[in-house]
Amino acid sequence: MTGLGVVFRPQVPPERLRDVAVAADEAGLEQLWLWEDCFFESGVASAAAALAWTRRVRVGVGLLPVPLRNVALATMETATLHRLFPGRVALAVGHGVQEWMEQVGARAESPMTLLREHLTAMRALLRGERVTTDGRYVRLDDVALDWPPPTAPAILAGATGPRTLRLTGECADGTVLTADTEPDALRRARELVEEGRTAAGRTGDHEIVVYLHAATGPDAAARLEAEFDRNASRTPFGAAGDAAAVADAVARLADAGADTVVLQPTADEPDLEGFVRFAAEQVRPLIP
Known part of the structure; x- marks a missing residue:
């Protein structure tokens, strides 16, 4: 079954x-995602x-920038x-x-090496x-957690470019993709992740999480178009309209390989509590 969430931007x-979190919980929304964007x-x-x-x-965080x-x-x-909170946490890390990263003096000369380490x-x-490790960026000397989780949790990683996508397949337990990922790009991303998994001999589960631009209400189309313009989206893909329109876009991403789709409301969404209830109560029943 395809997972469904909403991001609190x-x-x-x-x-x-x-x-917003309480509204999501009461409505039965499966997932609420957060971002750690500088400097919010x-x-x-x-x-x-x-x-x-x-x-x-x-509750997911997608993502924590590792240089910080x-x-x-x-x-x-x-x-x-x-x-x-066992079973209720999803964390992703990434380049940032x-x-x-430059603004805070944390930019790495080799982001790929840092993320891998x-x-x-x-x-x-x-x-x-x-x-114990003495890498280019990560150095640990006889370090162990006193309170590790009873079962090692999945750690996801954000990715956009081909090299990072292969790296997430090799070194992470899941991959988070931005809302600029339309279905054909998602298929290619999944192929690159699988290349990394094959090279590393990975055979376990690997969750693919992708954000989806979404808006509902009478002005949904105009707000979504303005969102694309603000962000200069390279491949604008999203859903504007009623639950059926949003569910159709979710289904297209699921068919392309998404395990979880996280609806990304516009920055000017006027009713966030209403949006999470819309996702849980109207969109979710239409998604296999």
């Missing part, structure tokens, strides 16, 4: 999160709060969330926006292993 003030809101702090306010909804986070700290936070160390620590 960080352009929305953090004090709005509680009402913390992904981990927001996720912890959303999880504490709710009982059922899976020491791998030991990121893994401690990840392990803590998984122990506090390089211009933002970070994922390798993070997954080993979450398996309860004691890790």
Whole structure:
């Protein structure tokens, strides 16, 4: 079954999160996703709060930029969330926006090397292993978690380019794709992920999460078009209209290889609580 979620965008003030999270939980929405965009809101702090306010909804962070986070700290936070809220957490890591990383003095000369080292160390620590490594960016000396999760959780990674997509297949447990990913691009991305998995001998589950631009209401088409214009979308793909229109776009992404589709409302969505209820109560029943 295709998973369905909604993203709480960080352009929305953090004090709005509680009402949206509770609305999502009460409506039966499966997943609520968050972003850690510079310089808006913390992904981990927001996720912890959303999880504490709710009982059922899976809360994802897509993604945590690894240049900002020491791998030991990121893994401690990840392990803590998984122990506090077992089965309800999804975390993705990634390169981050390089211009933002430059602004804070954290830009890596080789983002690929950093992401590979970070994922390798993070997954080993979450398996309860004691890790010593002296990489280009990640250096650990006899480090182990005192409170690893009882079962090692899946760690996802964000990707756009071919090299990173192959890397997520090789080193991550899932891949998160942006809302600029239309169905044909998703098929190609899935192929690249599988190339990485094959090269690494990976055979377990690998969740593909993709965001989808979506808007509903009488002005949905105009708001979605304005969103594409603001973001200069290279391959604008989205859904504007009623539940059937949104469900059709979700189905197209599912047919192209998405395991989870996360609806991305426009930055000027006037009723976020209503949008999550729309997703859960009207769109979800139309998706296989």
